[in-house]
Amino acid sequence: MRAVSAAAAAPSEAELLELALSAMEYQSATAQLGRVPNRLELGMLAALWSEHCSYKTSKALLRQLPSGGSRVVQGPGENAGVIDLGDDLLCCFKIESHNHPSAVEPVQGAATGVGGILRDVFAMGARPVALLDSIRFGDADDPRQRQRFARVVEGIGWYGNCIGVPTVGGETYFDPAYQHNCLVNAMCVGLATRDHLVRARAAGPGNPLLLVGADTGRDGIHGATFASVQLDQAAESRRPAVQVGNPFLEKCLLEACLELVGDPDLIGLQDCGAAGLTSSCAEMAHRGDVGLEIAVDRVSRRERAMTPYEVMLSESQERMVLVVSRGSEERFQAAFRRWGLRSDVIGRVIEEPLFRVTEAGDEVASLPLQVLVSGFPERHPEASPPDLAPLFSANPLDRPPPWTAEEAWLRLLASPNCADTNWIWRQYDHQVGDDTVIGPGADAAVLRLRGRGDALAVTVDSAHRSAALDPRQATAIAVAEAVRNLACVGAEPLGITNCLNFGDPDRPEIMWQLQEAVAGLADAARAFGVPVVSGNVSLYNQFDGQGIPPTPTVGVVGLLPDLDRRVGSGFRGEGDLVALVGPAGAGALGVELGGSEYQRLAHGLLEGQAPELDLDQERRSAAAIRSAIQRGLLKSVHDCSLGGLAVALAESALLGGFGVRVRAPLNRQHVAPPGWVFGVLFGESQGRYLVTLSPDSLEAATSLFSQLATPFDSLGQVGGDVIAIEGLAEIDLRAAGAAWRGAIPDRLERPLSAGA
Amino acid sequence: MSLRFGIAVFPGTWSDRDCAHAVELTGAEAVSLWHADADVKGCDVVVLPGGFAYGDYLRTGAIARFAPLMEAVREHARQGGLVLGICNGFQILCEAGMLPGALLRNASLQFRCQPCGLRVETTSSPFLGCAQRGQVLRIPVSHGEGRFYADEETMARLNGEGRVAFRYSDESGQPTSAANPNGSLENVAGILNEAGNVLGMMPHPERACEELLGSDQGLLLFRPVIGQLARPAG
Numbered sequence: 001m002r003a004v005s006a007a008a009a010a011p012s013e014a015e016l017l018e019l020a021l022s023a024m025e026y027q028s029a030t031a032q033l034g035r036v037p038n039r040l041e042l043g044m045l046a047a048l049w050s051e052h053c054s055y056k057t058s059k060a061l062l063r064q065l066p067s068g069g070s071r072v073v074q075g076p077g078e079n080a081g082v083i084d085l086g087d088d089l090l091c092c093f094k095i096e097s098h099n100h101p102s103a104v105e106p107v108q109g110a111a112t113g114v115g116g117i118l119r120d121v122f123a124m125g126a127r128p129v130a131l132l133d134s135i136r137f138g139d140a141d142d143p144r145q146r147q148r149f150a151r152v153v154e155g156i157g158w159y160g161n162c163i164g165v166p167t168v169g170g171e172t173y174f175d176p177a178y179q180h181n182c183l184v185n186a187m188c189v190g191l192a193t194r195d196h197l198v199r200a201r202a203a204g205p206g207n208p209l210l211l212v213g214a215d216t217g218r219d220g221i222h223g224a225t226f227a228s229v230q231l232d233q234a235a236e237s238r239r240p241a242v243q244v245g246n247p248f249l250e251k252c253l254l255e256a257c258l259e260l261v262g263d264p265d266l267i268g269l270q271d272c273g274a275a276g277l278t279s280s281c282a283e284m285a286h287r288g289d290v291g292l293e294i295a296v297d298r299v300s301r302r303e304r305a306m307t308p309y310e311v312m313l314s315e316s317q318e319r320m321v322l323v324v325s326r327g328s329e330e331r332f333q334a335a336f337r338r339w340g341l342r343s344d345v346i347g348r349v350i351e352e353p354l355f356r357v358t359e360a361g362d363e364v365a366s367l368p369l370q371v372l373v374s375g376f377p378e379r380h381p382e383a384s385p386p387d388l389a390p391l392f393s394a395n396p397l398d399r400p401p402p403w404t405a406e407e408a409w410l411r412l413l414a415s416p417n418c419a420d421t422n423w424i425w426r427q428y429d430h431q432v433g434d435d436t437v438i439g440p441g442a443d444a445a446v447l448r449l450r451g452r453g454d455a456l457a458v459t460v461d462s463a464h465r466s467a468a469l470d471p472r473q474a475t476a477i478a479v480a481e482a483v484r485n486l487a488c489v490g491a492e493p494l495g496i497t498n499c500l501n502f503g504d505p506d507r508p509e510i511m512w513q514l515q516e517a518v519a520g521l522a523d524a525a526r527a528f529g530v531p532v533v534s535g536n537v538s539l540y541n542q543f544d545g546q547g548i549p550p551t552p553t554v555g556v557v558g559l560l561p562d563l564d565r566r567v568g569s570g571f572r573g574e575g576d577l578v579a580l581v582g583p584a585g586a587g588a589l590g591v592e593l594g595g596s597e598y599q600r601l602a603h604g605l606l607e608g609q610a611p612e613l614d615l616d617q618e619r620r621s622a623a624a625i626r627s628a629i630q631r632g633l634l635k636s637v638h639d640c641s642l643g644g645l646a647v648a649l650a651e652s653a654l655l656g657g658f659g660v661r662v663r664a665p666l667n668r669q670h671v672a673p674p675g676w677v678f679g680v681l682f683g684e685s686q687g688r689y690l691v692t693l694s695p696d697s698l699e700a701a702t703s704l705f706s707q708l709a710t711p712f713d714s715l716g717q718v719g720g721d722v723i724a725i726e727g728l729a730e731i732d733l734r735a736a737g738a739a740w741r742g743a744i745p746d747r748l749e750r751p752l753s754a755g756a
Numbered sequence: 757m758s759l760r761f762g763i764a765v766f767p768g769t770w771s772d773r774d775c776a777h778a779v780e781l782t783g784a785e786a787v788s789l790w791h792a793d794a795d796v797k798g799c800d801v802v803v804l805p806g807g808f809a810y811g812d813y814l815r816t817g818a819i820a821r822f823a824p825l826m827e828a829v830r831e832h833a834r835q836g837g838l839v840l841g842i843c844n845g846f847q848i849l850c851e852a853g854m855l856p857g858a859l860l861r862n863a864s865l866q867f868r869c870q871p872c873g874l875r876v877e878t879t880s881s882p883f884l885g886c887a888q889r890g891q892v893l894r895i896p897v898s899h900g901e902g903r904f905y906a907d908e909e910t911m912a913r914l915n916g917e918g919r920v921a922f923r924y925s926d927e928s929g930q931p932t933s934a935a936n937p938n939g940s941l942e943n944v945a946g947i948l949n950e951a952g953n954v955l956g957m958m959p960h961p962e963r964a965c966e967e968l969l970g971s972d973q974g975l976l977l978f979r980p981v982i983g984q985l986a987r988p989a990g
């Protein structure tokens with residue numbers, strides 16, 4: 001066998017730029033290898049050293065995150081995180097971004113994001129049982145944004161609906177700040193029994209390596225590198241870097257893999273995601289402390305004359321690699337054939353920790369795994385906060401409101417960010433599997449666990465606009481909101497997955513945002529005692545030099561001890577009492593409008609302080625809510641989020657189909673600034689739940705919340721045809737319903753030629 | 757003796773597990789029927805579940821009709837055996853010529869997953885033996901191509917012979933256009949063959965078998981009244 005020649009010519013600056021490899025990184029690679037890498041080796045290095053695969057910029061920060069705990073079976077570093085649900089049942093989950101591809105090719109970009117996260121979960125041996133999505137787009141009144149948004153929804157639906165995994169929840173947010181960089185984060189939750197958990201680890205020199213699923217084509221080459229650079233005007237020409245999905249093939253792959261996961265001869269299983277065979281095989285070998293040899297000629301292709309470079313870096317979807325015991329390969333191949341899947345033995349495990357690639361018997365690449373997988377120089381770009389003083393010094397309450405309180409209320413309900421999202425999720429199969437007890441449109445989704453009395457709850461939440469004012473606080477708020485959403489259905493949080501969407505980390509203010517966000521995530525995870533078991537970082541969400549606002553997103557999984565005691569967010573009956581749980585408000589005058597949805601709609605501004613956050617109180621309140629639900633004291637629970645108390649009240653009223661009349665939780669100030677009333681109605685102070693209860697339960701509830709050191713304030717009663725906060729504003733139930741239900745369909749079904 | 761249900765599994769089928777669960781809720785037995793085997797394993801009822809059989813390439817159900825299993829299903833039906841096609845199963849039955857008409861892309865051009873009202877139009881089928889004419893069942897749909905279409909003559913025959921099983925309707929039983937999730941002709945949600953032993957329906961009764969999931973009115977489809985064939989199988 002001919003070995004790799006040491007006589008490769010050094011790459012030009014243009015080549016390095018195309019590979020997104022810096023001169024310093026190139027020199028480091030050369031020094032570690034002791035020679036100049038050839039073009040294939042350079043491509044493999046660049047892919048694995050890309051931000052997308054290596055986390056070279058965020059790795060040091062992510063180490064701060066608490067990832068241990070008694071329920072943690074698998075923390076970060078595998079395809080997905082795994083927590084123990086008890087009685088031998090494991091929950092496997094992860095969230096991942098597909099932002100860049102979705103910006104360029106919305107249907108396929110979003111669809112393959114779903115396909116990729118599904119593979120991450122079933123590669124662990126878990127059956128995917130739920131999908132969730134977090135989507136951010138630009139101005140909902142811009143025809144191009146509307147069109148692209150609808151296409152992303154179509155792509156998410158197409159993949160999930162075809163493969164038969166329910167999409168049970170998610171969130172959407174529109175803001176012109178995402179005009180050029182939409183965000184599409186997909187989360188998958190799966191269930192496995194303990195003996196079926198598979199690791200993505202190679203072992204046993206001589207054991208064969210199988211590639212199964214789709215043939216390898218030229219699609220998605222440099223996808224990992226593409227995801228690690230800014231988008232620009234030429235991004236459209238990157239369309240070939242976006243993969244094309246085939247959910248039918250993946251469904252067969254899923255069923256075949258799940259049939260095989262209990263097999264003692266299955267040693268390691270891994271999906272081919274970013275950087276294709278290169279990354280999946282290198283990571284598998286590196287984790288197992290062995291080497292791998294791949295014969296590229298044995299890789300089945302869908303296109304002629306593909307070079308080893310193209311084969312090794314293709315991101316063709318719906319492929320998995322497996323290491324099996326020597327001698328069992330034919331049995332595995334027969335099992336795949338039954339599902340109509342092609343599989344090939346493309347290589348074998350070797351002892352030396354090398355990644356060796358051969359073509360027609362000649363060695364075309366040979367890289368030490370140490371260099372390839374972990375040899376990248378970590379980057380520590382300079383971080384410094386932007387000058388936020390001018391934003392902080394403004395008092396949002398001083399701005400004269402442009403509308404009456406009633407008008408503002410209806411406008412908030414008609415904002416696509418507060419409105420009913422039914423138009424989106426009715427396009428997703430949210431029921432297949434027959435386990436969705438509470439589906440999309442609720443605070444958290446609830447799935448029953450067969451043969452058990454408890455149930456799984458899951459939610460995905462992102463930091464709001466205030467992240468630009470205080471990324472640390474806003475990230476902690478996102479976690480607190482997720483914990484609240486779980487508490488609303490009665491569930492205790494058990495594990496966090498996160499997706500950190502940021503701009504270009506080489507800009508000091510963005511690196512600072514990233515640092516702060518990770519610190520905020522760590523603060524909150526520690527305060528709630530919930531480990532971060534998996535995650536993904538998406539940087540360079542930037543267009544022509546303009547970055548997105550910091551957008552950390554968290555997916556949180558929890559357990560409801562008793563499914564029969566779950567509650568929803570809609571009011572349940574006339575005469576029920578309405579109460580506010582948690583502090584009435586925060587800030588100097590008891591109200592906060594900084595970074596609120598009201599501020600964005602009314603003034604088109606972002607100013608003031610991010611809402612205050614008391615993590616100790618949050619933890620107490622969430623526990624108190626769960627405890628009250630367990631005791632059967634509450635009939636509905638909804639958290640106050642975007643749009644504050646007024647929007648939460650309207651949502652519960654509309655979901656239940658009842659009017660409501662309450663008093664304001666704060667007393668009117670004599671010398672209040674012009675925005676004060678709006679702050680009471682729409683301020684986004686944290687830690688607040690709107691609950692209803694039967695009058696018979698009042699005494700027990702009051703005493704329970706008091707024992708658990710959580711404020712509980714009875715505000716009024718369900719009933720009537722209006723939604724009223726006495727003395728401040730009152731809107732008609734039907735008018736509110738029309739605004740809330742119509743906001744998204746009216747925009748999305750408006751002819752494309754029509755503007756706002 | 758309890759009934760034996762065969763649940764077909766094509767590559768791409770995904771409501772097989774849900775159908776088996778529904779069958780088990782009735783106390784009956786569920787066995788899996790593999791698409792490549794021309795054998796219904798002595799089942800009383802064959803269920804063709806929802807999904808995207810063979811990726812629904814060409815047209816929904818267009819490839820699945822050629823599966824070896826479908827030969828056995830056809831023979832089973834010829835002998836008077838019961839066949840229930842749900843969603844993709846309905847599409848396959850139409851492609852296989854076992855039911856008339858076709859299922860087109862939803863009028864909205866979008867996938868729809870939502871609860872629907874289904875007015876029971878006839879009880880002249882073993883599948884509807886436990887139902888009452890005019891009763892409105894609450895059963896969800898979940899499909900992108902469920903708009904029933906048939907030419908005028910076929911539609912007239914279906915109506916004349918009482919072979920429309922369900923129409924999408926509001927709670928009071930009115931087949932309004934607002935109650936029609938996909939633009940189906942005359943709000944048709946499900947139809948029967950001439951003998952009444954083959955039922956195709958777009959909605960998913962297997963998702964409506966437990967109050968916990970919103971409705972248990974789909975259970976009656978999994979409790980066929982055997983021996984109550986309206987007409988001789990032909």
